[in-house]
Amino acid sequence: MAAPKKCSDELCERATRMTVEARKDPATRTGTVRRIAERFDVHPEALRTWVKRTWTGESLREGATSADVARIAELERG
Numbered sequence: 001m002a003a004p005k006k007c008s009d010e011l012c013e014r015a016t017r018m019t020v021e022a023r024k025d026p027a028t029r030t031g032t033v034r035r036i037a038e039r040f041d042v043h044p045e046a047l048r049t050w051v052k053r054t055w056t057g058e059s060l061r062e063g064a065t066s067a068d069v070a071r072i073a074e075l076e077r078g
Helices: 009-024 032-040 044-057 066-077
Strands: none
Touching: 009 032, 009 044, 032 044
């Protein structure tokens, strides 16, 4: 059984969006995840995971996009 979520979807999305935007500016990049995680009262590793998932899903970072992963899984099933 999965652990209950500690934050709402809206809070997670807002924290992720703020982190992605803040990391674009070199002046505020250092410590961004920790600062924003404290502000939203979430664990920094959780926020880091959400940001990584967002970057990959939007092709802002190297790796398979969410659409690619879904397509590969679909092809492997059938």
